[in-house]
Amino acid sequence: MKEKGKQKYALVTGGSRGIGRAICIQLAKDSEYRILINYYSNETAAKETLKAVHDAGGQGELLPFNVTDAANVKSALDSWQETNAGAIIEVIVNNAGITQDGMFMWMKAEDWSKVIDTSLHGFFNVTNHLIQKLLVNKYGRIVNMVSVSGLKGTPGQTNYSAAKGAVIGATKALAQEVAKRNVTVNAVAPGFIATDMTQNLDEKELKKMIPANRFGTAQEVAHLVSFLASEKSGYITGDVININGGIYS
Template sequence: MSSPRLSALITGASKGIGAAIAVQLAQDGFDIFLNYRSDHTQAKKVAEQIEAAGVSCTLLPFDVADGDAVEKQLALLLDAPPFVLVNNAGFAADSLFGMMDDNSWKSVIDVHLNGFFNVTRTLLPRMMRKRKGRIVNIASTAGQTGNPGQANYSAAKAGLIGATRSLAVEVAKRNILVNAVAPGFIETEMLDGLPVDEIKKRVPLGRFGRPEEVAYMVSFLCSDKAQYITGQTFSVNGGIYAS
């Protein structure tokens, strides 16, 4: 009798990096729980790609910043928690710090940091009882270097890197590995409105990354090949920053 497939929950996975991670983990053989906030049409398209890989996909629409919604929607996962949790949900609300309004600051922190807290805290006790699991937090080069006009985003991503290190130490004895992946400039909608030609000149490899290239790193961290790696931040940035 074959053992049941492992599963993975990816937040913010209806598009961009999150969608690429969900599809890659599906190709790796994981059943997928795909979280997104509101884009039902796009989420269903990603689900079709996942199911084409021969695994199941369960759509979980909720806002990771809403603690009550997180607990309600994740209740069905508590008896059999996913082996993998990828905290990817996020967005940018750029503005020079002196002109940044309260909502731009609070909303970015809420999704990136409070979202990580809400989802991880809900699932972690069950993962600890199982004594196995992988948590991968999608950070950013901005959280390592800072970016003008992104004090809120950089603060949130730097906080996520710090939380990754602390949590990794806490749960290592329960065989739960916690790492972060820090993408640089990746071909997603977050590049919209940016001076892409100028930015590309700053990247040593001379191009932007593809979402799939971030997904490959997540795939590795969720595999048996990464069993002695925890508390680390892995940059996928074309050489624009070396930590």
């Protein structure tokens, strides 16, 4: 069971926009967690998310760091912990991710590395630094945001598919290591979701491929993540849950 009497937090990486923002707001509505909104460069958007968290009746704060930089992650989280002695980060949502799409034969090395660094190394840097305390406290929820691309592969996204596929493998392995300590590790795999990341896609054409005949919303994804971040989901671990309108299942 969760430890009583200490201030509890949920950390959402890449929480300033899109699905990350929706998750921050939904966790504020559904839980008593204070929300740690991580961002790297877009402080204006992060502040808008924080206002939305407050408007939803929740509490939160901004926690800027670059998930790809292990030293920066460690420094930011250690400094936060020193300032918030006794506080516990019980929920980790590894949401930070970028795309650098292009056909593999023309893909630049930096476009490969940036995408892998953000999704895969970002997962490692944040989760590895925090997991010991989850295990000591014998409670935690880790939710990794992946993608339909990591399950079936998407042409033009070999880098993104590789990154998300790797996180899926890590999710399944880590879940088995920590389950006895009441720490769950799951992945959420969205399909086409209407956000900034998909705004340049041809929605009218693409939705013909989707049995539900529409793109999903960030709020729909956030409801699923909020459930996996709650005590109610304690017997679900090592799983990858699709939320894609039936496009791949």
